[in-house]
Amino acid sequence: MTTLNSGFGSRFGLEYAPMSFLVRFGKREVLVCRDFRKRFYAVNPILECDTGVQAGHLEILVFRRWLLILSKAH
Template sequence: MTPVNSSFGSRFGMEYMPTSFLVRMGKREMLVCRDFRKRFYAVNPIMECDTGVQAGHLEILLMRRWLLILSKAH
């Protein structure tokens, strides 16, 4: 098994998340993990969309618990 080179850098802190997994679909990547960040604003209880920490990323927070991060694969 060869490791997948992910476009998600260390700024996401994914090396500390044992429940995360990465799905690559062609030129796109989708990372699914538990949300671990403290949010200092009122979060929509169903779905919240925001720009990612890095340029070109889109974050979707589902049910205030699951974080989907969408990006281009490198």
């Protein structure tokens, strides 16, 4: 398992996420991983946007499977 040195921290539980990778674009980070969390609400089947677990993060769920987490780079 690869350890990511990013500002996402353990609050996302990403140490359990299979197939995740991090991309940096200047001052921004984009983390892409499979969504493994149980959602207790109706999810849009194509694209779902929500605020992240931590302040300043944006989560985009694509096709109910892939989770993109956008944040500032640390």
